[in-house]
Amino acid sequence: MAIRTIRLAGDEILKKATKEVEQIDEKIVELVNDMIETMHKFNGVGLAAPQVGILKRIAVIDLYEEGDRTCNSNKSTYSKRRR
Numbered sequence: 408m409a410i411r412t413i414r415l416a417g418d419e420i421l422k423k424a425t426k427e428v429e430q431i432d433e434k435i436v437e438l439v440n441d442m443i444e445t446m447h448k449f450n451g452v453g454l455a456a457p458q459v460g461i462l463k464r465i466a467v468i469d470l471y472e473e474g475d476r477t478c479n480s481n482k483s484t485y486s487k488r489r490r
Contacts, residue, residue, distance in 0.1 A: 408437075411445045411459035421457055425464045428480040435465070439478050442467045 414420055446454040446467060456465040464481040
């Protein structure tokens with residue numbers, strides 16, 4: 408996993424249209440894991456793929472309370488129960 412660079416307001420990539428996720432493969436899983444790690448590093452509760460420079464319809468959410476961590480894409484929603 409890796410910390411990704413967060414794109415800030417005014418970055419041109421944030422104005423571009425995103426693309427559908429065609430299939431959930433190893434690259435998408437790696438991206439989601441990187442997004443979660445990046446979100447936690449900056450104490451965020453949600454992060455969309457364009458915010459790390461990737462034009463895919465993916466978002467991760469973690470409310471930091473007992474319950475689920477969620478990843479959404481146009482393909483599916485995945486939740487992981489905290490232990």
